[in-house]
Amino acid sequence: NAGVMQNPRHLVRRRGQEARLRCSPMKGHSHVYWYRQLPEEGLKFMVYLQKENIIDESGMPKERFSAEFPKEGPSILRIQQVVRGDSAAYFCASSPRSGTLGTEAFFGQGTRLTVV
Amino acid sequence: AQKVTQAQTEISVVEKEDVTLDCVYETRDTTYYLFWYKQPPSGELVFLIRRNSFDEQNEISGRYSWNFQKSTSSFNFTITASQVVDSAVYFCALRFTGNQFYFGTGTSLTVIP
Numbered sequence: 502n503a504g505v506m507q508n509p510r511h512l513v514r515r516r517g518q519e520a521r522l523r524c525s526p527m528k529g530h531s532h533v534y535w536y537r538q539l540p541e542e543g544l545k546f547m548v549y550l551q552k553e554n555i556i557d558e559s560g561m562p563k564e565r566f567s568a569e570f571p572k573e574g575p576s577i578l579r580i581q582q583v584v585r586g587d588s589a590a591y592f593c594a595s596s597p598r599s600g601t602l603g604t605e606a607f608f609g610q611g612t613r614l615t616v617v
Numbered sequence: 618a619q620k621v622t623q624a625q626t627e628i629s630v631v632e633k634e635d636v637t638l639d640c641v642y643e644t645r646d647t648t649y650y651l652f653w654y655k656q657p658p659s660g661e662l663v664f665l666i667r668r669n670s671f672d673e674q675n676e677i678s679g680r681y682s683w684n685f686q687k688s689t690s691s692f693n694f695t696i697t698a699s700q701v702v703d704s705a706v707y708f709c710a711l712r713f714t715g716n717q718f719y720f721g722t723g724t725s726l727t728v729i730p
Contacts, residue, residue, distance in 0.1 A: 504661075534717065543621075543708060544662075546717040557716040592662065605652060606718065608662035 507609035514583045522578040522612045526595030533576040538590040583616045619644045621711050623721035631729050638694045638724045640709030649713040651692045656706040699728045
């Protein structure tokens with residue numbers, strides 16, 4: 502049973518380009534979270550999705566960032582017109598269901614985005 | 618406001634020493650869960666433990682133990698007889714809704730052989 506798979510592991514983009522980060526949740530999991538980890542900081546919540554539905558995007562920047570979790574395929578975090586400040590590690594986590602506080606989330610290995 | 622504080626940014630211990638990682642949290646909710654995750658140098662986050670707000674019983678799992686004290690809003694993590702493989706960043710997290718985890722800034726533990 503594979504864990505949460507994120508790709509690519511490392512991504513380099515020039516300022517102004519688009520970055521697409523992919524996350525395949527664990528088998529049987531229908532809920533996905535995206536977190537951002539800036540250097541020397543903890544993980545900051547970005548967005549929480551269920552298949553074909555955004556549940557909570559309160560942590561997403563208002564511009565340039567978007568996320569989706571289609572019925573088929575991985576969840577995608579898209580960053581348009583990247584800037585140097587977007588350089589960070591982006592983690593995806595999945596859980597089997599929502600609304601259950603005690604359910605732990607299983608994290609992927611992260612995608613390290615570097616904007617040059 | 619919900620907040621998790623891990624005041625220890627970095628800790629270094631010599632192998633076989635015991636070490637305690639502190640976690641203090643703030644929430645107005647009466648129902649919540651606390652978690653610890655480990656982030657080894659490879660980068661992934663590994664789930665270690667969860668504790669709900671109504672269960673203050675301490676837990677031991679091998680060399681790991683956790684002390685939850687609601688009166689002081691703390692959920693501390695102790696590693697007994699530390700090993701080099703314990704070197705990692707450890708995150709404490711709070712969850713009070715189904716939507717998100719609130720993470721502390723992490724404690725980087727280095728175990729020196």
